[in-house]
Amino acid sequence: MALPLRTVAVSLAVLIAVKALGWRWMARWGATTDEIRAELPGDDLVEGADLTSTRAVAVYARASEVWPWIAQLGQGRGGFYSYDALENLVGCDIHSAQEIVPAWQDVVVGAEVRLAPEVAMTVASVDPGRSLVLRGGIPLGRSAPFDMTWAFVLREEPDGTTRLISRERYGYLRWWAPLVVVPASAVSFVMSRRMLHGIAERAEIAARAVPAAA
Numbered sequence: 001m002a003l004p005l006r007t008v009a010v011s012l013a014v015l016i017a018v019k020a021l022g023w024r025w026m027a028r029w030g031a032t033t034d035e036i037r038a039e040l041p042g043d044d045l046v047e048g049a050d051l052t053s054t055r056a057v058a059v060y061a062r063a064s065e066v067w068p069w070i071a072q073l074g075q076g077r078g079g080f081y082s083y084d085a086l087e088n089l090v091g092c093d094i095h096s097a098q099e100i101v102p103a104w105q106d107v108v109v110g111a112e113v114r115l116a117p118e119v120a121m122t123v124a125s126v127d128p129g130r131s132l133v134l135r136g137g138i139p140l141g142r143s144a145p146f147d148m149t150w151a152f153v154l155r156e157e158p159d160g161t162t163r164l165i166s167r168e169r170y171g172y173l174r175w176w177a178p179l180v181v182v183p184a185s186a187v188s189f190v191m192s193r194r195m196l197h198g199i200a201e202r203a204e205i206a207a208r209a210v211p212a213a214a
Helices: 005-027 033-037 063-071 084-089 177-213
Strands: 051-059 112-116 119-127 131-135 146-156 162-172
Touching (some): 005 051, 005 177, 063 146, 063 162, 063 177, 119 146, 146 177, 162 177
Antiparallel strands (some): 051 162, 131 146
16 A cells, blocks of 8 residues: 555654654653563564553552453443544544443453444453453554554552553554554544543542442
8 A cells, every 4th residue: 555645744744743742751651660661461462563652640549440441441332531522523433431331341352342433453362450452453445554552551559559551562564654653643642641541530430439339
């Protein structure tokens, strides 16, 4: 698949702008040095990744209280807890859940997690309560120009809080893959940052409600 010259020019401009605006900060938002350097589930699936981002947020709830929100990720399920209106402008049909739905809690290897009605990633590995790894490039034409993993990892701290870590790893399969991946990753930063906060907010609200309901 050849990219139109105009598309290449626009992509190059966006790529340069992203680099100038601080890709390093966007790729490491919220993550500690140890989290950035750590080997996480799914890292082995895209060896020698050309681009990696590791982002994280502290959640004032236990891992067991955060996991259900991750388990139900996906279009047609719990959504992505981000900016639904923006996602729906491009036809994603996302409706982020405000509650845990038991029917969406069963996550198995090989299952699809849709990003949009016609676009899905595959569950590559799952360790309930600890990690979920999705894999799959976004097709452009007949195939995807890159391989990708998207991991969600929970690390519970001794004080009962949880570190929620999101890692994306991209392996380029075409010379022009960076023209697609880098601009898309800038958008991903905006959406992922909101998603991490969205998961944290929901888990914290649910955790605070438990004593009151007892």
